Amino acid sequence: MEESTSERPRTLAEVAAAAGVSVPTVSRVINQRSDVAPATRERVQRVLTEHGYVVNHAGRSLRQGKSRQIDIISQDLDSYYAFQILRGIQDALLSTDVRAVLASTHDHRQREMQWIQRLADGSTDGAILILADRASLHLQELRRHAIPCVVVDPVAELGPNDLSVSSTNWSGAKAATEYLLSLGHRRIGALLGPSTVSATQTRLGGYRAALTEGGLPLDTSLIRYGDWQAEGAVLETRELLALADPPTAIFAGNDLQALGVYRTLRQHNVLVPDDMSVVGFDDLPYAALITPALTTVRQPLLEMGRVATNMLLRLMGGEQVDSVRVELATPLIVRESCAAPSGVR
Amino acid sequence: MEESTSERPRTLAEVAAAAGVSVPTVSRVINQRSDVAPATRERVQRVLTEHGYVVNHAGRSLRQGKSRQIDIISQDLDSYYAFQILRGIQDALLSTDVRAVLASTHDHRQREMQWIQRLADGSTDGAILILADRASLHLQELRRHAIPCVVVDPVAELGPNDLSVSSTNWSGAKAATEYLLSLGHRRIGALLGPSTVSATQTRLGGYRAALTEGGLPLDTSLIRYGDWQAEGAVLETRELLALADPPTAIFAGNDLQALGVYRTLRQHNVLVPDDMSVVGFDDLPYAALITPALTTVRQPLLEMGRVATNMLLRLMGGEQVDSVRVELATPLIVRESCAAPSGVR
DNA sequence: ACCTCTATTGAAAACGATTGCGAAAAATAG
DNA sequence: CTATTTTTCGCAATCGTTTTCAATAGAGGT
Numbered sequence: 001m002e003e004s005t006s007e008r009p010r011t012l013a014e015v016a017a018a019a020g021v022s023v024p025t026v027s028r029v030i031n032q033r034s035d036v037a038p039a040t041r042e043r044v045q046r047v048l049t050e051h052g053y054v055v056n057h058a059g060r061s062l063r064q065g066k067s068r069q070i071d072i073i074s075q076d077l078d079s080y081y082a083f084q085i086l087r088g089i090q091d092a093l094l095s096t097d098v099r100a101v102l103a104s105t106h107d108h109r110q111r112e113m114q115w116i117q118r119l120a121d122g123s124t125d126g127a128i129l130i131l132a133d134r135a136s137l138h139l140q141e142l143r144r145h146a147i148p149c150v151v152v153d154p155v156a157e158l159g160p161n162d163l164s165v166s167s168t169n170w171s172g173a174k175a176a177t178e179y180l181l182s183l184g185h186r187r188i189g190a191l192l193g194p195s196t197v198s199a200t201q202t203r204l205g206g207y208r209a210a211l212t213e214g215g216l217p218l219d220t221s222l223i224r225y226g227d228w229q230a231e232g233a234v235l236e237t238r239e240l241l242a243l244a245d246p247p248t249a250i251f252a253g254n255d256l257q258a259l260g261v262y263r264t265l266r267q268h269n270v271l272v273p274d275d276m277s278v279v280g281f282d283d284l285p286y287a288a289l290i291t292p293a294l295t296t297v298r299q300p301l302l303e304m305g306r307v308a309t310n311m312l313l314r315l316m317g318g319e320q321v322d323s324v325r326v327e328l329a330t331p332l333i334v335r336e337s338c339a340a341p342s343g344v345r
Numbered sequence: 346m347e348e349s350t351s352e353r354p355r356t357l358a359e360v361a362a363a364a365g366v367s368v369p370t371v372s373r374v375i376n377q378r379s380d381v382a383p384a385t386r387e388r389v390q391r392v393l394t395e396h397g398y399v400v401n402h403a404g405r406s407l408r409q410g411k412s413r414q415i416d417i418i419s420q421d422l423d424s425y426y427a428f429q430i431l432r433g434i435q436d437a438l439l440s441t442d443v444r445a446v447l448a449s450t451h452d453h454r455q456r457e458m459q460w461i462q463r464l465a466d467g468s469t470d471g472a473i474l475i476l477a478d479r480a481s482l483h484l485q486e487l488r489r490h491a492i493p494c495v496v497v498d499p500v501a502e503l504g505p506n507d508l509s510v511s512s513t514n515w516s517g518a519k520a521a522t523e524y525l526l527s528l529g530h531r532r533i534g535a536l537l538g539p540s541t542v543s544a545t546q547t548r549l550g551g552y553r554a555a556l557t558e559g560g561l562p563l564d565t566s567l568i569r570y571g572d573w574q575a576e577g578a579v580l581e582t583r584e585l586l587a588l589a590d591p592p593t594a595i596f597a598g599n600d601l602q603a604l605g606v607y608r609t610l611r612q613h614n615v616l617v618p619d620d621m622s623v624v625g626f627d628d629l630p631y632a633a634l635i636t637p638a639l640t641t642v643r644q645p646l647l648e649m650g651r652v653a654t655n656m657l658l659r660l661m662g663g664e665q666v667d668s669v670r671v672e673l674a675t676p677l678i679v680r681e682s683c684a685a686p687s688g689v690r
Numbered sequence: 691a692c693c694t695c696t697a698t699t700g701a702a703a704a705c706g707a708t709t710g711c712g713a714a715a716a717a718t719a720g
Numbered sequence: 721c722t723a724t725t726t727t728t729c730g731c732a733a734t735c736g737t738t739t740t741c742a743a744t745a746g747a748g749g750t
Contacts, residue, residue, distance in 0.1 A: 008465070010465075010706090011705090011706060011707085012706065012707065012708095013706080021729080021730090022729065022730045022731080023706090023707085023708095023730085024707095024708075024709075024729075024730065024731085025728085025729060025730075027707065027708060027709085028708090028728095028729085030707095031708080035727070035728060035729080036727095036728070036729080037727075037728055037729085040728080040729080054462035054463075054465060054466060055466070055706085055707075056407075056466040056467070056705085056706050056707065057463065057466055057468050057707095058403055058406035058407040058410075058412070058466065058467060058468070058705080058706075058707085059407050059705070059706030059707035059708085059735090060706080060707055060708075061403035061406070061407075061707090061735090062401075062403040062404050062406075062407050062705090062706080062707070062708095062734095062735045062736065062737085063706080063707050063708045063709085063734075063735050064707085064708070064735085065403075065735080067403070069446070072447075080425055080428070080630070083425065083428040083431075086428075086447075090447055090449065090451075094450075094451065094453050094456055095453075095455070095456075097459055099446050099447070099448065099463075100446065100447040101414070101444050101445065101446050101447075102417075102431075102435055102444070102445040102446075102447065103444065104435065105439075106435075106439065108439050108440075110440070111439055111440075114442055117399035118399075118402065118444075120353070120355075120399060121399060121400070121401040121402055121403065121736090122401070122403060123402050123403070230634045256631075256634075259631060259634040259635065260634065262634075262635075262636055263634060263635075263636050263638075266636040266637075285425075286604060286631055289575045289601075289604040289605065289607075289608060290604065290607075290608075290635055291607055291608055291611040292611075293608075355736090356735090356736055356737085357736065357737065357738095358736080366699080366700085367699065367700045367701080368700085368701095368736090368737085368738095369699075369700065369701085369737095369738075369739080370698085370699065370700075372737065372738060372739090373699090373738095375737095376738080380697070380698065380699085381698075381699085382697075382698055382699085385698080385699085400736085400737075401735085401736050401737070402737095403735080403736075403737090404705090404735070404736030404737040404738085405736075405737055405738075406705095406737090407705050407706065407707085407735085407736080407737070407738095408704080408705050408736080408737045408738045408739080409705085409737080409738070410705080466706090
């Protein structure tokens with residue numbers, strides 16, 4: 001199909017020669033400048049497409065100080081969670097000529113330096129930060145260099161000018177709690193993330209709101225702060241089970257923690273959902289596959305990545321982005337892990 | 346700490362001026378060339394470090410035709426599997442100044458073109474392909490441009506000169522099967538990947554070898570080809586259960602399929618491991634967390650990514666890489682999903 | 691002391707694109 | 721038909737680095 005004559009023009013000069021015009025003219029055609037006569041443009045364009053010329057990015061970058069690359073920076077690239085976001089970013093980039101560079105530095109001193117340096121020399125046109133907070137070295141450096149960036153799911157409040165994309169943690173938690181209440185649960189354990197993370201507080205707010213609306217008191221002994229990990233959840237679940245008046249349902253901070261809850265309950269011969277209802281958060285792919293299939297609040301991670309990327313692209317294009325803080329909806333996905341409490345009271 | 350005087354030298358010229366030498370000399374110092382007098386080198390070096398100068402990558406790239414970037418290309422960036430490899434790659438890159446670019450094109454025509462073009466203009470110094478085969482467009486283009494690349498876990502036989510890193514599928518499968526045999530199982534179902542994938546065939550070989558050594562015949566009705574997905578595994582498990590003489594153990598092609606097996610068994614009220622033993626492949630993080638915890642053959646995915654990257658880096662450095670085909674060990678991780686068959690015969 | 695050789699260094703030419711500026715050509719006005 | 725404006729397009733400079741290449745200075749040999 002594409003048996004282009006093996007000698008593709010490598011430089012503007014070659015194209016220019018072939019089209020009988022000067023180098024700048026070809027450049028103008030490529031960059032869709034207006035000051036080219038229609039006839040000339042057409043002629044150059046033909047040569048361009050026929051020979052399959054491609055611009056040399058190094059040359060362009062050098063001249064323009066732009067790279068058409070964005071950095072993806074994740075605090076911990078070690079969770080399935082971040083991976084989903086990554087996929088969304090890739091998606092959004094598919095129809096552009098922008099490329100994503102994995103730029104996490106993982107507290108590696110030397111690497112952080114390198115990264116900062118790359119910022120200075122125009123190697124980076126923009127960045128997407130996953131789970132960053134305002135104090136993050138990355139965010140600060142990006143601001144210093146005035147490089148556009150968007151934070152996906154910030155862990156703490158950002159500055160007033162920092163763009164972010166997250167999900168409706170509050171209503172997600174509220175919906176989950178309401179659902180459990182509607183099933184008849186009156187004692188609902190909340191096994192959240194670290195108390196310092198804003199998402200945790202927001203979700204706690206949703207949980208509390210649902211309880212209040214349901215006319216129930218807030219029992220702080222039912223609230224546990226975790227570390228987002230399954231191992232931690234094991235301990236916290238044990239604590240909940242050991243309560244004098246243990247909960248009949250557990251709202252886990254994420255699906256990974258829910259996995260830890262499942263595991264612990266099994267060890268204690270507590271059946272899900274018969275003896276204990278469990279709700280997760282995230283809806284990672286395996287949530288539907290474990291048994292019993294996990295009822296969970298879906299975070300549209302893919303979508304979040306996509307939206308953040310589109311915002312960033314607009315920002316990079318110099319457009320004004322009006323919505324500084326975007327929150328995407330978090331539907332409750334009902335599966336098999338919840339039921340009415342067994343000991344009806 | 347690093348209150349560098351805000352006017353960091355942006356160019357070699359500025360450094361040169363500050364050090365009282367010429368631009369090329371500074372360049373030579375930076376690139377550790379030998380033809381610089383010790384005294385001069387030391388003087389320049391001081392200016393360099395004191396002012397925190399950093400090379401401009403666009404300039405260097407343009408001149409050298411190298412980018413210090415490698416492409417990561419994955420057939421489907423949509424599995425947790427690939428993500429683990431990605432982490433390994435990141436790890437290996439941490440102590441270098443090479444950056445990883447997500448370059449999967451997902452059969453997106455336009456994007457593939459862009460990618461090929463970037464190959465031509467030196468935007469890519471090397472590539473790591475995940476799950477590619479010899480016929481892959483990417484691999485062919487890379488070869489055409491003589492760009493070094495390494496394939497992680499090739500899905501089909503590669504050319505004689507293609508470097509690859511994979512795992513010992515044969516002995517992994519053999520170990521898993523032997524383990525089941527040692528528990529007393531005599532009918533072991535094999536729920537593999539697509540029959541066209543070489544890993545599938547290799548594992549089948551290991552499975553068969555264990556059977557033969559155990560003096561058991563190969564019952565082809567126990568062998569099912571799947572698609573690596575959990576949904577497919579559901580169907581295939583049903584088929585196995587519907588056999589006149591169903592297996593007492595199932596060896597799944599990967600952990601995701603094992604999840605499907607679990608799910609189906611639960612639906613059919615078949616207890617794991619009491620009524621059916623299950624072995625997985627991969628050892629993804631959730632394997633230890635589901636209940637019962639999955640006994641599985643560990644693929645050192647992280648390590649594979651790391652090894653592949655190191656090979657690539659050496660290749661890019663012009664070193665001769667002797668081991669064309671690297672296989673990493675696949676230990677059997679025994680957890681809770683296997684037991685002696687219940688109906689002792 | 692002269693010649694040769696080596697170790698250092700800088701001047702200048704790339705690398706491939708974009709852009710400011712001015713000149714020629716064409717269009718418009720008078 | 722001339723004067724003025726507008727289009728169109730090329731020259732030359734520039735982005736920041738690396739790489740010849742030649743020049744200089746010093747070392748060593750005889």
